[in-house]
Amino acid sequence: MADPGPLASSDAALRPVEAPRLAEVLGVTSVSLLPQTRNETGTFKDNEAVLVAAKCREWGLRSVAMHSSGNTARAYQHYLERAGIACTGFVPKASAHKCPTMSLGRSAIVAVSGNMVSAANAAIAHSEAHDAVRLTPSQWKIEGKVPLGLAIAEHCRDTTLIAVTIASGYGPLGMERGIRRARSVGLPSVSTHSYRLFQADDAGVMGAAIREGRDEIDPNDMVPPERAFEPTLQSTNPNRTLPLMRRFLARTGSRIDAVTPDRVERSAATFTDGCAEAGVPLDYALEKSAHICWAGLVEAAREGLLSPHERLTIVVSGSAPQDRQS
Template identity: 30%
Template sequence: MDTTSAFEGLVCPGTDEHFDAGTSHHPEGRPLDAVYDYDSMTLSREQLESRPTGPAKYAELLPFPPDARFTLGEGATPLVEAPALAESLGVGRVVVKDEGRNPTGTFEDRGLALAVAAARQHGAEDVALATTGDGGQSAAAYAARAGLTSHSFVPTRSTFVTKAMINVHGGDMRVVEGRYPDAEAAFEEGAADEDWYSLQEFATPYRHEGQKPVMYELLEQLDWSVPDAVFYPFEGGSGLVGMHKGAREFRELGLVDDVPPLYACQSTGCAPVVEAFEAGRSSHDPWEVPDTVCGGIELPDPAGGELVQTALRESDGGAVATDDEDILESAAAVASREGIEMSASAASAASALWSVADEYGPDDTLVLVNTSAGTKDADLLRSHLMGQGF
C-alpha cells in the first residue's frame, strides 16, 4: 500500500489490538482507528500557514499521500463570520464552518474521499453504503473519480436532489421503502451476497479519519485560538469523532493548548445521542419511534455510539435536542440574517445554539458546523416559509 511515513496502521479502540495498514475492516465488525508516530513529526504553525490549501496541506496526519487520493477539491471550506447572529445571541463571536461549499455540497465529501481512496488501495472494485442521501451522492461522485462502482441504499424520503445526483454520477441506487433503518437492513442483506467494500460509518476507519481536517482548518482559521464551543449537526458520528481526534492531534503536536467542547445537535423527534449523554451512559439505546422532517439527522441507532459519547465527554462538550419547528426557523433565520444557506438538518446546530445561548457571554467564540448546503432541502425550507405566510 502507498501510505504516509508516520502512518503505523490501525488499532481497535475497544481492545487495543493492532492491525497493519493492509487491513480494510475489523474481522469482527468493530470500529478501527488509524494510528501515527507523532514523535516523528515536527509540524509548526508557521509551516502549516505557509502551505497552500489542498490535499497536501495536512499530509503527515493522514494515512495516504495526496497522489494516492482522488480529490474533487474537497476541504479548505471558509469560516464565515456571523455578526448578526452573535449580536442577537448576546455573545462575542459566531462563525460558521461552511461545509456546504464542498464538491457535492456536504461534509461527507471529506470522509468518503479518503474511504474511497482506501477502497482503491485495498483492491476493491465496488463500494457500498446505506445513506440518508448526502453520503450516497458523495460516494457516487468519488467512486466515479476513482474508477469504482458505487451502490447506495437510500430511504424513499431522501431528497430528490441527492437521489438524482447518485444516478447522474453513475452510481447504482436502491430506493428502499421507509426510513434509514430500512435502507440499512436492505444494505446488509444485499452486501451479504456481494463482494462489496463497505463504506458504512465506522465499518471503514477512513470516514472519520477524513473528517479530521475540518478541525485542523477551523483552528488555523481562528488563528490557533480554541473556540468556546463547536455545535455539530449529528448527521452521523464520523464528523464529531473525526473533529475530536483532529483537535487532540493538534494538542499532541503543541499547535493548540486545548480541545474545544463539542456539542452533538439532534431533533427532539430522534435524539438517542442526547438521551444517552443526559443519562450519563457510555453509549445510546436505539430510538424507538424516529419522527423528524430533518432526514439527515434521523438516525435512530447511529454507528460509533461509544466513540461519540467519549468525544463529547472528553471534550467537555454536550448534546442538545430542539424541535423541528425551531430547527426550520433557525435555517430561515441564518439565511435571512447572514445570507448563509444551511440545510434543514444542519440548522439543528443553529437551533441548539439559540437554545443554550444564555450559557455564553460577550467574550465567547462559538462555531456552527454547516454540514450540508441549503439547496439540498430547498423544498422543505420553502414549505416551512409558506406555512409561516411568506
C-alpha cells in the same frame, strides 16, 4: 495510503468565514462559519468520502455497496466513481431528493421504501448478489472529520465553543481528533474549548442515553420514524460511538441537546439570511441540519447559557441548493 490526487475535497469548505450578524443575534463576541456546503457535493460528507474512496482504491476494490439517509450516498457516489469504483448506494425514498444524480457513470443511488433499516437491508442483499464490498460505519467516519478539526485549529485558534448538529457523534469525535493532532505535532491549535452538539428531538437517542446515564441504547429506539423531521440525522448505530461520546463530553465539558421542530422553524430565516450574507450556500427546504444547530444556539442564548465572551465556530453541515452542487 494511495495518493488521493484528484480526490481532494474543496479547500473553500475548510476556510471559515465571519458572520457578525449572527454573533449579534447570539450576543457573543464572534461567530465563524465552517462552510461545509461549499464542498463539491454541497454537503458535510465530502471529507469522509475522499478518504474512503482513497482507501477503496488502495485496496483494489471494483464495486461497493452502502446505505445512508442521503448525503453520505451522494458524496460516496461522487468520489468513488471518480476513483474508478462502482458505488451503489441505498437511501430511503423520504430522503432520495438529497441525491440529484441517481445515476453517475457506473454508480447509482437507489431509493428504497421504508426507513434506514430498509436501506441497510437492501445494501446487504445487493452486496451478496453482486459481489460488492459493503461499506459500513467505521473508524474512517471519525478519521474523515479530522480535516474539520485541523481547519478550526489553523484558522480559528481563538475559538472557545464549537457547535454542530450530530447523529451518532462521528463528526465531533473526528474534529477533536484533528485539533489534538495539530497540537501534538506542534502546529497552531485551539486552546481551551468545548462543544455544543444538537440533535432533532425525534433523532436524539444518543443525547438521551448520555443524559440518562445508560450504557447501551435499546435497538428498538434506533429504528427511525418513517417521517423524520430531518432524515439525514437518522442513524441505526449510535451504540458504536456511545462510550466514545461519553468520554469525549466529559473530557471537553461539552453537552448534547435536543431541538424541537417549532424552534427550528422560528429561527430558520435568520440563519439562512446570515449565511447568505457571509456567502455560505444553504437550502432549508433541502435539509434542516445546520438550522437545527442554529435553533439550539438561539435557545441556549435565550437561557443565558452562552457567555458574551464566546468565540463560536459553527460547522454548517446542511446542504447547498442543488444548482450549486457538482
